[in-house]
Amino acid sequence: MNLHLQGKVAIVTGGGSGLGAGISEVLAEEGAHVVVNYIVDEKNVLQFVDDLQTKYRTHCTALYGDISKAEDIEQVIAQTLAAYGQIDILVNNAGIWPTANIVDMDDAAWRKVIDINLTGTFLFSKRVAQYMLASKIKGRIINTTSKSGFTYSTGGHAHYASAKAGVIMFTKALAREISPYGINVTGIAPGMVRTPMNTKELAVSEAEYVKRIPVGRISEPREVAYTVAFLASDKADFITGTTLDVTGGMLI
Template sequence: MDLILKNRTAIVTGGGKGFGKAICTVLVQEGANVIMNYRSNRQDALSYIKKLNDNYSGHIIGFCGDMTISENRERIFETALKEYGSIDILINNAASWTTALVADMPKEEFEHVLDVNLTVPFLMSQKLIQYLIKSGKRGSIMNVVSKAAITGSERNHAHYAASKAGLVGFTKSLAKETASAGITVNAIAPGYMKTEMLNKSFKNRDDEDQQVKKIPVGRIADPIELANVVAFMVSEKASYFTGTVFNGTGGMIMF
């Protein structure tokens, strides 16, 4: 299926690794222009950008910066407009995922996780909506949430679950605000994916095996599988979908 993403421009936060990297890959494969935001491992990011540009029809550039800093948010939008002339898609993927019991958690840690996981998506979405409405353009926002937003955290990440649950509520509310302007807003709730973040969460191989037993399909997802859903959802092929939270948990939750 041709998703007709050629010449459409997407900003992807947290695009340098894991799920964000997979999303960038699929978008470039589908012909989109991509601004890949990342914060570290500059050489790895630049090497991957070159690989994508050498092999696929789309185009990608990198933007190194912390999106909690207002100047960086301004600059990434300016960069997208200067490089590609328009912005059509925003994928709020960057996240902070620290580990602590509520009883032991400093207030600053809680605030930081909410800042990265909820405040930044709000502010980035606000900027895109203002631009799209002023330009009279249609567009799409995809927020990456988590199964923890639905089920709560099982592993000392109550602050993370709270931030992602807030992002679900924001997604649905914003979708109602922007539907008449032709701007769709959706979310995807991944379960376990083969990423560095997941590998760090497993204590050992036995722990991983125990977690896999909870997944009805019997395996951990490849990030590309879920990235394909994201690419479809930000395309014109999915223009009727808005306010939807897609379940990417392999059956761990069903609703």
């Protein structure tokens, strides 16, 4: 199926590793020009972007930016527009997944997770939506949420789950406001994906996680990225304001 993403310009936050890297690669494979936003591991991100360009013959760029800071986001947007002249797709993927029980959680740790996982999505979406509306772009904003935004199962991640639940509602709210102008806003809710973020947890208890997944295995980033590519395409024109379950059945 041709998703008609050739020549589209996509920004993927946290796009240089884990699920974000899978999303960046699938979009590049479909012919999109990808701006890979990152905050750590610069050397490897730059190499990843070079590899994408060589493999898929699209123009990809790595841009540093802390998504919890409005000034960094504005710089990423400005650099993207200077390089490409347009933004068609925003994938709000960057996030953190620390562990702490509520009674032991530092106030600053709570704020940090909310700032990155929820407020960062708001800050980036708002600014890209303003650009799309002013430019009359029929674009896509796709938010990475989580199974944890729908149902809470393991302890130690109250800040993460609260932020992701907020992203699910924010997706609905933004879609309600801007979908009439041809900008579709959707979310994806992965379950357990094999990424550097959860390497430690899977090393200790992968078998226990697999027991909770009806399809019987941990997903790979590319599998989730296929759903993002579909939502970014014109094949998903009539989908907005919803978050798709990509958990392998964990939400059943």
